[in-house]
Amino acid sequence: MYAKLDKLREDLKKAVAKREAADAKVKQLEAKLKEEENQQIVSDVASYNLSPDQLAQFLQLANSGRLQEMLSGQVPMPGAVNADTSGKKQDEDNETDMDKEEEDFLDEENE
CATH class of the missing domain: 1.20.5 (Single alpha-helices involved in coiled-coils or other helix-helix interfaces)
Incomplete structure (x- = not known):
């Protein structure tokens, strides 16, 4: 049914x-x-081989709407080093700082 x-x-x-x-x-x-x-x-x-700081700067530029300015050269690229001698000096200082940090790390590791 x-x-x-x-x-x-x-x-x-x-x-x-x-x-x-x-x-x-x-x-x-x-x-x-x-x-x-x-x-x-x-x-x-x-x-892109960017450091975390460079990536953060890039994303801030993109988020703020200034990415086009960077692409057109009005704003420096994150982590870009100027071609003048101060840029070379800064690179040398960074290498020295990195060497010291590496030595400190190795010293701590060996203790």
Whole structure:
């Protein structure tokens, strides 16, 4: 007598189960896509060989809307060293500081 209703209920249960499986697959694919996007971003950023400070400066420029100024040369690139002698002196100072830090680290390690 209620065969038609029983059939509709059974079809509804199957459809709900399919929908739940599809929703789970969608969530899984969204998570996988997000992970791949993040890996691509990290790979792209790493290819520029920027220090964390340089990357932070670059992102600040981009966030402030001044990225176009940097690209056109109106604002120096993050971490860029001027071609004058003060830039050379600064590089020499940085190397000396790095050597001292490395020596300090090695001394601490050997203690």
